[in-house]
Amino acid sequence: MYGSSPAPQVLARGSGQQLLVAAGDPEIAELLATTLELAGYRMALADSGAEVVRRFAERRFDLVVIDAELPGLDDLARGGRFKPAYRPPVLLLADCDSLARLVPELGAGERDCVTKPFRIAEVLARVKVLLRDRGDGGRWGSVLDHADLVLDDGTCRARRDGRTLDLTPAEYRLLRHLLVNAHKVLSKEQISRYVWGEFRGDNAIEQLVSRLRRKVDRDGSALIHTRRGFGYWLGEPSGDV
Structure with a gap:
């Protein structure tokens, strides 16, 4: 069900960072x-959750990879019982719409999501992005905007002229990348x-851009x-490069 092919060599290796994988499914966890x-x-x-x-x-963990279907996750979020002294980045395995279910204390910092069934190469790429110091001018957790377009990493949603855009995770990441590099x-x-x-290849980018x-x-x-x-590129026609 889940892609188990090794990561492409273009993906940087870790350097001993401490990661926590929180998943109730033994197959996913292993x-x-x-x-x-x-x-x-x-x-x-x-x-x-316990x-x-x-x-x-x-x-202390540098990053948490957490399955949105983790047993006890909802209970963990109730009552403010869990108050860690630090807030590591979080990679959620779920649909982006499930971000609101994530433990608030964990999700207050940088966060990203990968849809299930996930591909290992994408998980490794997302971990790499979350762990490194972002050099693209916009850290996860921030609000980015251009003209009447607003992208809110805190809710993983985008709006244009007040209208909410119904984006898939891939469309969201594409829009974010274009917006940060306007x-x-x-x-x-x-x-x-x-x-x-x-x-x-195979026109994957053309199709994704067309949908977005x-x-x-x-x-x-x-x-x-x-x-x-x-x-x-993203911007008004007057800014044509």
């Missing part, structure tokens, strides 16, 4: 822990590696543009 450990991370596991609390009492042309390979953690463009530019002026032979 796959993630084994792959992340082979990629150079130090691992700990939790199979319930176990997450115990693990946080034992050590007026810069991004190649198909740059976009593909950011969105999926690997290069995808229909949602973003539906009721307003065009913000997403193509520079033939080079790639795509």
